[in-house]
Structures are given as structure tokens and as C-alpha cells.
Amino acid sequence: xxxxxxxxxxxxxxxxxxxxxxxxxxxxxxxxxxxxxxxxxxxxxxxxxxxxxxxxxxxxxxxxxxxxxxxxxxxxxxxxxxxxxxxxxxxxxxxxxxxxxxxxxxxxxxxxxxxxxxxxxxxxxxxxxxxxxxxxxxxxxxxxxxxxxxxxxxxxxxxxxxxxxxxxxxxxxxxxxxxxxxxxxxxxxxxxxxxxxxxxxxxxxxxxxxxxxxxxxxxxxxxxxxxxxxxxxxxxxxxxxxxxxxxxxxxxxxxxxxxxxxxxxxxxxxxxxxxxxxxxxxxxxxxxxxxxxxxxxxxxxxxxxxxxxxxxxxxxxxxxxxxxxxxxxxxxxxxxxxxxxxxxxxxxxxxxxxxxxxxxxxxxxxxxx
Ligand code: G6P
Numbered sequence: 001x002x003x004x005x006x007x008x009x010x011x012x013x014x015x016x017x018x019x020x021x022x023x024x025x026x027x028x029x030x031x032x033x034x035x036x037x038x039x040x041x042x043x044x045x046x047x048x049x050x051x052x053x054x055x056x057x058x059x060x061x062x063x064x065x066x067x068x069x070x071x072x073x074x075x076x077x078x079x080x081x082x083x084x085x086x087x088x089x090x091x092x093x094x095x096x097x098x099x100x101x102x103x104x105x106x107x108x109x110x111x112x113x114x115x116x117x118x119x120x121x122x123x124x125x126x127x128x129x130x131x132x133x134x135x136x137x138x139x140x141x142x143x144x145x146x147x148x149x150x151x152x153x154x155x156x157x158x159x160x161x162x163x164x165x166x167x168x169x170x171x172x173x174x175x176x177x178x179x180x181x182x183x184x185x186x187x188x189x190x191x192x193x194x195x196x197x198x199x200x201x202x203x204x205x206x207x208x209x210x211x212x213x214x215x216x217x218x219x220x221x222x223x224x225x226x227x228x229x230x231x232x233x234x235x236x237x238x239x240x241x242x243x244x245x246x247x248x249x250x251x252x253x254x255x256x257x258x259x260x261x262x263x264x265x266x267x268x269x270x271x272x273x274x275x276x277x278x279x280x281x282x283x284x285x286x287x288x289x290x291x292x293x294x295x296x297x298x299x300x301x302x303x304x305x306x307x308x309x310x311x312x313x314x315x316x317x318x319x320x321x322x323x324x325x326x327x328x329x330x331x332x333x334x335x336x337x338x339x340x341x342x343x344x345x346x347x348x349x350x351x352x353x354x355x356x357x358x359x360x361x362x363x364x365x366x367x368x369x
Pocket of ligand 1 (some may be wrong): 062108113364
């Protein structure tokens with residue numbers, strides 16, 4: 001059942017392993033047969049307004065904010081609509097410029113985060129169309145937004161969010177594709193290809209989970225690190241930040257997620273033979289660039305753990321450890337690349353004797369300011 005560990009040592013591990021299923025659950029009723037259409041019932045009545053919006057502002061905290069950043073790349077790329085992403089705690093205390101042509105999307109697993117609810121109320125006051133992406137049915141957020149989409153990830157008990165994140169990214173991907181189709185900014189071929197590939201993500205997720213023991217062995221090597229750096233480009237930059245957040249939340253190792261191209265403006269100063277650098281490096285449009293980043297780290301004796309496309313033997317030679325993920329459309333890579341990062345953080349935390357389900361000082365849902 002949802003409220004027991006089903007034989008897993010921790011809720012977090014159980015929830016990581018549930019992801020192929022929870023992503024599938026998020027498709028249910030939304031991916032039509034033969035992938036002919038995407039149906040987001042909760043947004044149906046407002047979709048014409050969304051399609052004509054001048055701008056989309058996406059707001060959240062923590063892991064939900066990382067999902068928002070991925071959506072910024074996807075929406076601007078495929079739906080060609082300007083997007084801004086904000087921390088709820090910042091948005092609520094500045095004087096944001098919003099009007100009736102703006103769509104504001106609040107992302108929250110719990111639907112009860114105080115800052116996110118305050119941002120919601122502010123956005124409503126300013127007359128924007130206010131939507132929610134939320135996991136908890138009947139939550140305050142789901143009641144106060146005008147329309148929205150549920151993530152259907154099921155109850156998440158581990159304080160560090162895992163399956164709620166991949167469900168959020170799934171919903172945001174469906175939303176992006178539907179919006180792009182409606183706005184005529186994606187070709188029929190690319191749309192069908194993406195929808196078809198999205199439907200294959202759960203299967204590919206299962207293949208990654210089969211590497212769990214390998215990832216545990218990598219964790220053994222790095223469990224005593226004091227700091228860690230995570231690098232990625234494009235949509236995998238927010239994934240790098242999410243990987244770093246997982247590690248710091250549950251293992252208390254200080255970790256930073258950075259855009260790989262920005263490394264030379266600071267983090268490179270930290271690189272020495274004691275610094276693990278996790279590089280999300282699948283074979284996509286940024287592959288050559290990320291290889292140079294890896295070379296820069298290796299030249300300074302950093303330890304590189306690379307998340308690579310299955311069968312990429314070149315990077316094996318260049319790095320200390322590789323973790324493979326199946327090939328996918330680059331737009332869908334976040335859903336796969338985050339899984340080994342979750343497992344790496346999990347195993348390092350367990351090996352350090354940390355309480356992974358209930359890390360110190362953190363709350364599952366921050367309902368007070
Ligand atoms: C807390 C949790 C995080 C979560 C964040 C936002 O910090 O520990 O896992 O990402 O709140 O929560 P929400 O429920 O709004 O997504």
C-alpha cells in the first residue's frame with residue numbers, strides 16, 4: 001500500500017522505484033490511443049485563454065521550482081511563448097508586473113506551501129489567469145486556483161521529493177506539447193514523435209532502476225565527500241540543481257548545481273582531487289561542449305561521475321565513473337537523468353548513516369513562513 005514501505009528500506013527508495021508507474025499514472029486519460037491527442041481535462045475550459053497568453057509565469061519552491069525551470073526551456077522552445085520562473089518567496093514580496101494576459105502556474109506537491117499560496121493570491125489579485133499543478137487532491141492550492149492539473153504521483157512520504165518531481169515534469173511536458181500544437185508552433189511529425197517517445201519513458205526509467213546496485217557502488221566511492229558539484233546544460237541544468245539539492249538535503253554534503261558553461265566563472269576554483277563532479281552528459285546538442293567541461297575538471301584532478309547515453313564508450317575513458325541512461329529525445333531527458341541522481345544521493349546518505357526519509361531541519365511541507 002501507499003503508506004508502507006513495501007519491502008524497501010526507506011520510503012524515499014520506494015518512491016524512487018515507483019516512478020515508472022507514477023509517470024504512467026500521470027498519462028492516464030491524458031494520452032489518447034495511438035498518441036493522437038493530449039487531453040488535459042482540468043484545463044479544457046481555459047485552454048483558449050492560455051494559448052493566447054502573452055507570457056507564462058511559473059512559481060514554486062524547492063524541487064517544484066526546478067520542475068518550473070525545466071518547463072521554461074520546454075515552453076519557450078516548443079510553444080514559443082515567453083516564460084518566467086520565480087521562487088514564490090521572492091515573487092510575493094516584490095511588485096511583480098502582471099496583467100490579464102499573463103498566465104501564472106503554481107507548482108506544488110503538497111498544495112500547502114505558505115509562500116506558494118501567498119504568490120497564488122497575489123497573482124489572482126492582479127487579474128492573471130491562475131493555474132495549479134499539484135499532487136494533493138483537495139489541497140488549498142487546488143481549491144484556490146482557477147484550473148489545473150493533478151500529478152497523480154500518489155502519497156509522497158520521503159521529505160526529499162522524487163516521484164512528485166518526475167510527475168510534475170511529465171505534466172509540464174504534456175502541457176507544453178498540447179500548447180505547442182494549439183499554437184501551431186510544432187510540426188505534426190515532431191509532435192507525434194515526442195508523444196510517442198514520452199510514452200516510452202516509463203520503460204526506460206525501469207531500465208535505469210536496474211542499475212541501482214551499480215549506483216550504490218559509485219556512492220561507496222564518494223560517500224566521504226565534503227562538497228560536490230553538479231553540472232548540466234539546457235534542461236539538464238535544472239536537473240543538475242535538483243541532483244545537488246537531493247544530495248544536500250539528505251546527506252548534508254554541500255552541493256551546488258551549475259550550468260556547465262558557467263563553471264569557469266567560479267566553481268572551477270573549487271576543483272581538486274577531493275571534489276566529485278557529477279556531469280549530466282547525454283549525447284545531445286551540447287555533447288561536445290560538455291566534453292570540454294569534463295576535460296577542464298579532469299585537468300584539475302576532479303573526480304567526474306558522468307551520466308551518459310547507453311553505449312557511450314568515449315566518456316568511460318575520460319571519466320572516473322559512468323552511469324548509463326537509455327537514449328531519448330533530448331526534451332525528455334530530464335525524466336531519465338534525474339533518476340540516477342536521486343539514487344546516488346540516496347545511497348550516499350544511507351552509507352553516511354543519515355535519516356533519509358526525515359532529514360534534520362527540513363519539513364515535507366512548509367506551511368508557515
Ligand atoms: C519542502 C520540501 C521539498 C519541496 C518544497 C516545496 O522544502 O522538503 O521537497 O520541494 O518544500 O514543496 P511543495 O509541496 O510546494 O512542492
